[in-house]
Structure formats: C-alpha cells, structure tokens
Amino acid sequence: MRTIGRDFGDTARKVYAVASGALPNGVPVAVKSDGTVGQIGGDILGSTVTYESGDATANFMTYDTSNDKVVIAYRDGFNSNFGTAVVGTVSGTSISFGTPVVFESAFAADTIPVYDANAQKIVIIYRDLGNNQYGTAIVGTVSGTGISFGSPVVFYSSGACSVISAVYDANAQKVVAAYQAGGNGSQGYAIVGTVSGTSISFGSQSNFENAVTDAISASYDSNSNKVVISYRDDGDSNKGKAIVGTVSGTNISYGSAVVFESTNVIPLAGTSACFDSSNNKVVIAYRAEGDINKGKAVVGTVSGTSISFGTAAEFSSTAAINLATTFDTTANKVVINFRADGDSNKGKFAIGEVSGTSISFTSPVNYAASVYADNQAVTYDPDENRIVLAYRDVTNSQIGRSLVVKLGTAEALTAENYIGITPSAYPDGAGAEIQTKGAVNEEQSGLTAGQSYYVQTDGTIGTTAGDPSVFAGTAVSATKIIVKG
Numbered sequence: 001m002r003t004i005g006r007d008f009g010d011t012a013r014k015v016y017a018v019a020s021g022a023l024p025n026g027v028p029v030a031v032k033s034d035g036t037v038g039q040i041g042g043d044i045l046g047s048t049v050t051y052e053s054g055d056a057t058a059n060f061m062t063y064d065t066s067n068d069k070v071v072i073a074y075r076d077g078f079n080s081n082f083g084t085a086v087v088g089t090v091s092g093t094s095i096s097f098g099t100p101v102v103f104e105s106a107f108a109a110d111t112i113p114v115y116d117a118n119a120q121k122i123v124i125i126y127r128d129l130g131n132n133q134y135g136t137a138i139v140g141t142v143s144g145t146g147i148s149f150g151s152p153v154v155f156y157s158s159g160a161c162s163v164i165s166a167v168y169d170a171n172a173q174k175v176v177a178a179y180q181a182g183g184n185g186s187q188g189y190a191i192v193g194t195v196s197g198t199s200i201s202f203g204s205q206s207n208f209e210n211a212v213t214d215a216i217s218a219s220y221d222s223n224s225n226k227v228v229i230s231y232r233d234d235g236d237s238n239k240g241k242a243i244v245g246t247v248s249g250t251n252i253s254y255g256s257a258v259v260f261e262s263t264n265v266i267p268l269a270g271t272s273a274c275f276d277s278s279n280n281k282v283v284i285a286y287r288a289e290g291d292i293n294k295g296k297a298v299v300g301t302v303s304g305t306s307i308s309f310g311t312a313a314e315f316s317s318t319a320a321i322n323l324a325t326t327f328d329t330t331a332n333k334v335v336i337n338f339r340a341d342g343d344s345n346k347g348k349f350a351i352g353e354v355s356g357t358s359i360s361f362t363s364p365v366n367y368a369a370s371v372y373a374d375n376q377a378v379t380y381d382p383d384e385n386r387i388v389l390a391y392r393d394v395t396n397s398q399i400g401r402s403l404v405v406k407l408g409t410a411e412a413l414t415a416e417n418y419i420g421i422t423p424s425a426y427p428d429g430a431g432a433e434i435q436t437k438g439a440v441n442e443e444q445s446g447l448t449a450g451q452s453y454y455v456q457t458d459g460t461i462g463t464t465a466g467d468p469s470v471f472a473g474t475a476v477s478a479t480k481i482i483v484k485g
Contacts, residue, residue, distance in 0.1 A: 056400025106130020159183020203250025211235020263290025318342025
C-alpha cells in the first residue's frame with residue numbers, strides 16, 4: 001500500500017496518496033487507517049414529506065423496479081380504514097408522491113405490497129375485515145405517479161387471516177404469502193400466488209408450523225433460491241424460529257424449523273427479515289423480551305432446506321418496536337427502521353454490517369426525534385441508491401410521512417482525519433494529489449472572500465461548524481480557499 005508522502009518544495013503544501021474510491025475535484029478528503037485517502041460523507045437525511053394527510057396506519061413498502069417507483073400500502077384511518085396505496089418518486093434525497101388510491105373499500109389490515117418482477121406488477125396481500133377477515137390479494141399496475149388495481153382475490157376463507165407477510169420468489173417467479181390461519185388453530189401457513197395480467201391465482205396452502213404462530217416475516221434468499229419464514233412459536237415457549245421453504249410450481253415445501261431466539265419474541269414488535277446479497281445471508285430483526293425488550297438481529301445461513309444462525313447482536317439498547325428491514329446494495333448495509341418505545345417513541349434507524357455469521361451496528365440515527373413515530377416501513381431504491389423510510393406521525397394528527405436517506409459510503413468525518421482538498425478528480429486506486437495546509441484550492445464556487453469555512457459531515461464545506469467542528473480554510477475569492485492553516 002502506498003503511504004502518504006509530502007512535497008515541501010512549494011509554499012503550497014501537498015500530499016500524495018492512493019485514492020480509496022473515486023475523488024471528485026474540489027472536495028475535502030480524509031486520511032484512512034490504511035494510509036489511503038477517501039471522500040468524506042456520512043448519512044444524509046432528506047426532508048420529511050407527507051404522503052397521507054389522514055391517519056396512515058399499518059404502513060408497508062416495496063419498490064417497483066420497472067417504473068423506478070416506491071409504493072406504500074396502508075389503511076386510511078380517516079377514511080373508514082380503507083386499504084390505500086400511494087406511489088412515490090425518489091430524486092436525490094427528496095421524494096414526492098402522487099394521489100393516494102383506494103384498493104379496498106373496507107377495513108383492510110396487514111396491507112403487504114410485493115413487487116412481482118416477472119409480471120411487473122405490485123401485489124398487495126391483506127386481511128379484508130369487510131369480508132370476514134379473509135386473506136385477500138389484489139394486483140396493482142403503476143403508471144406515472146398513480147396506481148390502478150384489478151379485482152380482489154380471496155386466498156384464505158376458512159376464518160380470520162392475520163399476521164400476514166409476503167415475498168417474491170424470483171427463481172420460481174411467484175408471490176409467497178405467509179400468515180396465521182385463524183380457522184386452522186391460528187397455525188402458520190404459506191401459499192403460492194401466480195400473477196397473470198391484473199389478476200392472481202393461488203395453489204393450495206401449506207402448513208409450516210402446527211402451533212399458534214405469530215410475528216411472521218417472509219424473506220427471499222436469492223443465493224439459494226429459497227423462501228425463509230421467521231416467526232414466533234407460541235406452542236414452544238414463544239421462541240423465535242425460522243424455516244426454509246422451497247417453491248415448486250404452485251406449491252411450497254419446508255425443511256425443519258430452527259430456533260434463533262430461545263426467549264420470548266414479542267409479537268407486537270414482530271420479526272422482520274431481509275437478505276444481504278453481498279454476504280448471502282438472511283438477517284432477522286426482533287424484540288427480545290428476555291433481554292429487557294432490546295432490539296436484536298441475528299444472521300442466518302441457508303444450506304439446502306435448513307438454516308443456521310450466528311450470535312444475536314443488539315441494534316437498540318432500549319425497547320424497540322414496529323421493526324422493518326431492508327438491504328442497501330450500494331453500501332452493503334442492513335437498515336432497520338423502528339420505533340424506540342424505550343426512548344420516547346422516537347423514529348430511528350439502525351445500520352448493520354454483516355461479517356461472517358455476525359452483524360454489528362452503529363448507533364441508531366434519530367430521524368423523527370421530536371414526535372411519536374410508529375407504524376414504520378422501509379425499502380431500498382436501487383436506481384437512486386437511496387433508503388426510503390415511512391412512518392405515522394402520531395404527534396401530528398397521525399399523518400403519513402416519508403423521507404429519503406443516503407447512507408454514507410465514504411469516510412466518516414472525525415476531528416483528526418481531515419487532510420485537505422482535491423485540486424482535480426481521481427479515479428479509485430489512482431495516485432491522488434491533495435492540497436493541504438497553506439495551499440490555495442481553486443476548484444470552489446459560491447464562496448465569500450474572507451469567510452471561514454468548515455468541513456461538514458456530508459463532505460461539503462459550509463460557514464457553520466459541524467459536529468465535529470473541523471476548520472476547512474478561509475476563502476480568498478468565490479472560487480478559491482486557503483486550506484486550513
């Protein structure tokens with residue numbers, strides 16, 4: 001590894017090092033522990049936007065790849081709890097929404113949207129309280145900023161269908177719904193759906209747990225082409241378990257259930273699982289009553305029709321609820337959106353990084369620190385490389401809110417690691433010249449001569465000291481700054 005070298009021959013000082021990641025011109029950079037230099041940038045949170053001015057309850061999200069849109073499904077408490085969906089468009093760290101559309105003119109619960117990549121349709125799985133709480137599905141077509149729907153199809157009519165989750169199996173090109181079957185002893189079942197046009201048909205349901213089953217979450221392992229269902233087994237001391245499902249045609253079969261948490265998994269918090277495609281691991285988030293209701297996550301490895309787990313790690317040291325997970329394929333990080341009911345019901349998200357069979361987390365980020373935020377949802381927009389969060393703002397008339405987050409893939413700023421500013425752009429791995437102490441960087445714009453500037457945590461410079469407070473330099477013109485002296 002090439003280490004940093006200095007040139008003291010000129011009045012303007014320079015350092016030379018290998019660029020870790022592409023470096024634009026005129027940006028502050030930090031020296032990393034391995035002697036390379038990288039662009040500075042932490043997590044960037046966009047502005048909060050309202051998508052539902054009524055009561056947005058039971059929010060769930062998915063991403064429509066063919067249309068590059070986010071879809072949020074929920075029930076509108078100010079409109080008779082009708083099932084409703086809205087389309088969001090991400091641009092940078094902003095999001096805008098079309099007009100909400102009712103897909104079920106009755107009380108709808110557990111409104112889970114899934115994107116079917118083969119059919120290029122949105123499928124919403126839900127419990128229709130206007131029709132005996134039957135398990136129901138409806139196909140939606142996104143067009144522009146709107147969404148239209150076909151006719152609802154009942155897939156479970158033997159009693160109340162609840163605790164619903166759903167996922168798309170990309171290998172089988174099927175939608176899989178997992179649920180608690182009230183007419184079958186509240187046991188755990190799953191069923192396979194096939195989309196055709198604006199409708200969906202289902203095979204026969206298949207039992208994955210023959211005791212009362214709660215806190216269900218379905219995820220898809222694209223490495224093994226398996227569906228993984230996590231849940232609470234009420235018939236076995238409320239343990240957290242997971243089971244691997246294999247879809248064949250319109251049927252699903254299972255391996256044996258495996259315990260990932262031996263103490264009580266709280267059903268109100270649920271479990272939420274996502275797939276880390278960088279490490280080929282399933283990550284399950286849950287609330288552990290046996291450890292003062294902390295938010296925890298565990299890494300699972302699928303092999304054949306079984307799954308094994310590493311040691312759980314906490315993502316919240318206080319009680320966590322309303323868990324929702326996704327995976328950022330750019331940053332290669334797991335994101336858990338949750339309500340910190342152990343910390344004044346703030347809206348927070350935790351960022352986790354998998355290594356082997358373990359996961360570690362940074363401190364949770366407050367995105368709604370001054371309100372009671374619940375009914376959390378999250379998805380990842382791969383076209384914009386952004387995380388999208390949603391929640392219900394209980395403090396402000398229970399309206400639905402959303403914001404966009406860009407995870408910091410660059411070096412986080414500290415009080416010590418700022419080294420200077422780039423005089424030109426450099427590709428990843430190239431030898432880079434960095435102007436430092438006493439150099440005049442001429443790659444700026446919009447500066448005020450004589451003004452002091454500080455490095456910001458997002459990698460820009462500004463007139464207000466950030467946290468940490470790092471002095472970047474003093475402007476001598478609109479385009480020039482003397483690097484910190």
